[in-house]
Amino acid sequence: MNFVTKSGGGMRKAENERKTTETDIAYKLDIDGSGISKINTGIGFLDHMLELFAFWGHFDLEIIVKKADLNVDIHHTNEDVGIVLGKAFKEALGDKKGIKRFGSASVPMEDATASVAVDISGRSFFKQIMADGQIRKEEYSVDDANHFLEAFAKNLGMNLSIQLVVSSTLDLHTNLEPIFKALGKAMDEATQIDPRRKGVPSTKGVID
Numbered sequence: 001m002n003f004v005t006k007s008g009g010g011m012r013k014a015e016n017e018r019k020t021t022e023t024d025i026a027y028k029l030d031i032d033g034s035g036i037s038k039i040n041t042g043i044g045f046l047d048h049m050l051e052l053f054a055f056w057g058h059f060d061l062e063i064i065v066k067k068a069d070l071n072v073d074i075h076h077t078n079e080d081v082g083i084v085l086g087k088a089f090k091e092a093l094g095d096k097k098g099i100k101r102f103g104s105a106s107v108p109m110e111d112a113t114a115s116v117a118v119d120i121s122g123r124s125f126f127k128q129i130m131a132d133g134q135i136r137k138e139e140y141s142v143d144d145a146n147h148f149l150e151a152f153a154k155n156l157g158m159n160l161s162i163q164l165v166v167s168s169t170l171d172l173h174t175n176l177e178p179i180f181k182a183l184g185k186a187m188d189e190a191t192q193i194d195p196r197r198k199g200v201p202s203t204k205g206v207i208d
Contacts, residue, residue, distance in 0.1 A: 086155025
């Protein structure tokens with residue numbers, strides 16, 4: 001995938017590969033992109049959610065799972081993709097000088113509404129969206145989403161807060177799609193450069 005950057009050649013990029021005995025995942029990220037994505041995790045629903053995340057966040061994102069144990073289940077691949085996404089953002093943000101750090105967005109879909117707030121603080125926190133039994137299970141599940149988001153937040157070092165007004169349809173897609181759209185928009189805001197901020201956005205002077 002060829003990245004086209006909106007910043008005219010900014011360097012907030014990451015490219016690497018993560019290999020374990022269970023998965024082999026290659027990734028590329030350009031924070032200052034235009035929403036181009038190439039996602040192939042072997043989990044169709046997750047691919048769609050990450051495409052939405054990249055589009056609404058204006059991130060150029062490529063994640064290719066080269067090896068996985070999907071013959072067992074999706075657990076390892078799903079979690080490892082979250083790990084990779086967190087590491088990609090952490091690498092691309094570097095010392096985090098000048099970023100806004102905080103971001104929030106609210107997105108509706110039918111009668112569901114997702115409100116997402118993020119703080120790229122170097123300290124991770126994530127509380128589960130909801131219990132898995134609240135909505136119907138499909139190819140993907142609420143538990144899967146929780147594991148993915150927890151891995152993302154932990155490996156980036158981000159406080160991730162998600163509030164969801166659950167759709168009366170109890171349909172997984174209707175409830176998770178606005179979460180990933182809002183997450184993209186919140187991350188876009190948090191990673192933008194504030195021209196007034198000359199250093200690291202912390203009174204401590206550093207964000208690990």
